[in-house]
Amino acid sequence: MNSAFRAMIIAGVLLSLPATAPSVRAQQFADGAATQMSPAEAQNGNSTASVSAFGDSSEPVRIRSAFAETWQLGDSAIHALRGGQGVGGLAELQHGGVSLSAENLVVFDTAGADGHLIRVYAEGRVLYESHGQWRHLTTHSMELTSAGPSEISSDYRTTGDPQSEPSALVRRAIARFSPTRDAGIVQTALQVGPDTFAPPQFSTVPEGATPLSRRVQIRPRSSQPLHVESSRSTDTIPEEQVFVISGGVNVLIEGLQMDIGGRPIQPGLVDLSADQVVIWTQPNESVGLEPGQTLVQPASTRFQVYLEGNILVRMNQNTITASHAFFDANNDRAMLLNAELRAYIPQTGGEVRVRAERLRQVSADRFHAQNGWTTTSPYGRPGYRLQASDIFVEPGPISPFTPLDPNTGLPLRGNPLWVTALNSQLMVGDVPVLRLPKVSAPAEDPHIPLRRFVVEQDRIFGLQAKTVWNLSKLLGQPAQPGSQWDLLADVLSQRGPGIGIEGTYDRQNSLGRMNGSSNIYYQYDSGTDVLGRDRRSVAPEDSSRGGVIWRHRQTLPGDALLFGEIGFLSDRNYWESFHERRFDTEKD
Structure with missing residues (x-):
């Protein structure tokens, strides 16, 4: 899951709301956003109770x-x-x-x-x-x-x-x-007198350091003027300044920073539009929060937004529509009701759609969607979709190959995010073709070196187990940009084990662009080759077989091109016996 996609999945507790004033409905959203449900609780239908402790x-x-x-x-x-x-x-x-x-x-x-x-x-x-x-x-x-x-x-x-x-x-x-x-x-325990806590005195921020700030601008969504009501709420500690804005509102927020899985994500400009908006902030940091003006406040300032009616959220090339929404910039909480996310996928040039009755963000890196589905179909009624009663995105286990911070021993980029779906169904039209009670998988790279594992069976090689391992992760080395190297390890029950290295590269050097591929493979063969009608049992010349192939292209100054190939095969039948498709399509 890329950073923009994760940053878009902002959600929180969503309730069936009565027809009350916008500020009252917004407070109901905020009061419920701290409640957290685990996958086990969702599966069992249980919630928790709060009590005092001694x-x-x-x-x-x-x-x-x-x-x-x-x-x-x-x-x-x-x-x-x-x-x-x-x-x-x-x-x-x-x-x-x-x-x-x-x-x-x-x-x-x-x-x-x-x-x-x-x-x-x-x-x-x-x-x-x-x-x-x-x-x-x-x-x-x-x-x-x-x-x-x-x-x-x-x-x-x-x-x-x-x-x-x-x-x-x-x-x-x-x-x-x-x-x-x-x-x-x-x-808890002994009751003490008035709090005498004195904050510890660390050194101040070095001179010249610039604290993070956010910029907020409010403007009408159409040519109609906005109706703004501003009041100070004394019902909270500390007091808050509350703005109730109606008439079609557009709120631009710049300078936000989200912490996803221990990694700071700056989505840039966030464009919020809705029929009505309620904003809570600190009284001394709300000067300038008027239509047409720009408010600049420290990022640590409390800032909460509730929206309802024809909501549209735009972040980069991604959009969210919803009927109700709440966003807490300081506590990493958010919520969306009847929401649909359309996230752009640069690798394919298409979009992925995620729709849910309730979307929640309960902390910086924990998300929960209820009664949702996802699809890449652009149609309003998709022909295929993957749906589930509950979908959780939360930090999962790390693999032994996860890069660790040498100073702390913790994951260098935080725990990888995992997706857990309950009561999943793959739907084609309205017909379920696959049902799974629980599915859990990494939502991003889990740092596991195993890239591919295939099990096959045929009459020539017998039972086959073929694996591809990421060589950089296997050796604990950082990946080199523009290159991919894999370790191949296979076992063929009727022929024997095999091992090799395969890689591709596409990089820039002092002469220009260079790219190529390489394959080195050794096969121990204890069987016979089956090559055709009149060659059904051909004994190999030696039980040690394999090959080496390297292809390279180098762009030189002056639009010149240098290319070359090096190849070696252990015997004339190896290529045809073990790699028949490549034998038929590639060079001899």
Whole structure:
């Protein structure tokens, strides 16, 4: 799945909406977007319940992760933990009857006279459990008390430099616990007095660094003027500025950045059009959000958009239509109702269509589509389609050949995304021709070196197992642009094993463009050749057989062309016996 395609699949909880005011309907969308459902829950039809949790201050706080980075600032220790030691890939925290697991954890451990006050911030696939009751969350924060420091078990640990700029994860955790944030924190175990959390003092951003910003412009979709209502909402903490715009609205957003699978994706200009739009943002960062004006605000500023009625979203050459939509730029949440995505495929010049009743994005790299289908047919009623009751796109397992960061031991480009479809059907017209209860496959390169595996059976070679392996991935080397080299490994039950190397290249050198192909293959043959009517059992000259072929073309200055071939065959019958099609069509 390419970056533009992944960035287009923005979705969230979609509800059957009553005929209420746009701002009320929009708030219903936002309230439901944090609820997350797993493939198992979708298959079983179950949801989760939320409860309060209480820990035990006499027990230590135990944390397990794949990677941990620690800063020591006076009496406080800060731990940034990523990944897990188990199959799920989640960092885990245990304290009495309370457990917390997530993709990322930040722990502030402050020593005091009565023990240790431990603040925990979690984000990404958060699972919070207390005495057998659990809930899924997008982010979570809580306070714990313990007689001793937190006990951390990690596969790879480093010590951070207090003089360096903290990571975005640590900055988000600091913002969550900052005294300027009025939202309450879940108290588990001993109830303490007023929050005295002091944000740790890292060095500031180096001079000359430019923070990310976004530019927002609102304009009418037609010649009719817009109707704009602006008010400050005091029902939220902190307060928000709410804009309700109707009359056919076009919203242009530039400078967005999405984090998909650990990789920053900048889709460029996002063009949103709808009959009505509701926008939430910070009051002090909303000056200029008027029709015809351009608002420039930091990328960290809260910015949420709800749209309804004839929605059209354009990003590059991709479009989405929907009846209702919600987009949260800061929390990687979005939702679409009755949505259809048309994504351009540059390799074929065509489009792929994805349609669903409900599309959700529940975190930066987790998506969920309900009652959807996909097809490459351009017709409104496609003649063929692949449909499913639930489709999940989420990080999956990594292969042993996945490139790892030498400093962290984690995947260099994040975990590969996998697609899981439940109750899948391949439809031709309205007739199902194939049913599968559950299908799971990588949505992008899973870094597995095996490129092809074929099993065949015939009377000449017997049972055949033929494999093609990506040589670069097999050796753990980066792929060279413009070239592809494969290892061939085959077993023929009536003839014997074979092994070889096959490759193509198309590159530019100092003389000009060069391209070519090469094939080296060795076959151990314990059988006889079957070559025709009067040659049904021809014994080979030697049991060691094979060939070498290299073809090369080099463009030279002055429109000159240099080309050549080198070939070698072990015997006159090898080519005809093992590669009959190439024997009939290629040069002798």
